[in-house]
Amino acid sequence: MIRVLLADDEPMVRAGVRSILATDTGIEVVAEAGDGREAVELALAHRPDVAMLDIRMPRLDGLAAAAELRAVLPDLAVVMLTTFDEREYVARALEVGAGGFLLKAADPRELIIGVRAVAGGAAYLSPRIAHQVIAELNDGRLTRTTTARKRTESLTPREHEVLALIGRGLSNQDIGRELFVSxxxxxxxxxxxxxxxxxxxxxxxxxxxxxxGLVTD
Known part of the structure; x- marks a missing residue:
């Protein structure tokens, strides 16, 4: 069972998200918060597998809450949920350790897919967000490729293999099956x-x- 903490300052949004997640019998919302500070407190109390945080919340916004949670609960998967898809939000979400970024206006099925992905150790971005990220990667690709390859030089051959599979979005379980390791x-x-x-x-x-250039398919 994937245990989820849901944080959003709008009760109707929380009710809607909770209803969508409830359609998956393998997901349970164990706590709900109306602001970022409450989200941190409830996460420490309930120790969920996934924290789904709205970016704009009172007392403590979702990005600040995510940073605090990742610092004290490093194994907690964080998904940012928002109506905004500005690049600044996406970049900041990745910087604080979020593994997923979902838009409230997206297909409801993405909520379940995203929660399951990050709970399994993978990452998930709404397709619209992923398209933006890829578009930015394509700008100045040669320079970025050179820099990225230098950064991966210190990795062992096995770590290169694992990194390539991370790039394909595989979870730890899937990577283990692919490489025949635990x-x-x-x-x-x-x-x-x-x-x-x-x-x-x-x-x-x-x-x-x-x-x-490690992701070839």
């Missing part, structure tokens, strides 16, 4: 990769994998 081994490789690349989450690592 999830624990995969987790150790992922931690080493994030440390060597000096990034804080899988989305940032996936972008480097893409820029370095």
């Amino acid at each position: 999830q624990g081994t995969v987790k150790a490789h992922v931690s080493a990769i994030l440390l060597r690349l000096e990034v804080t989450n899988r989305v940032q690592a996936a972008i480097i994998a893409y820029e370095a």
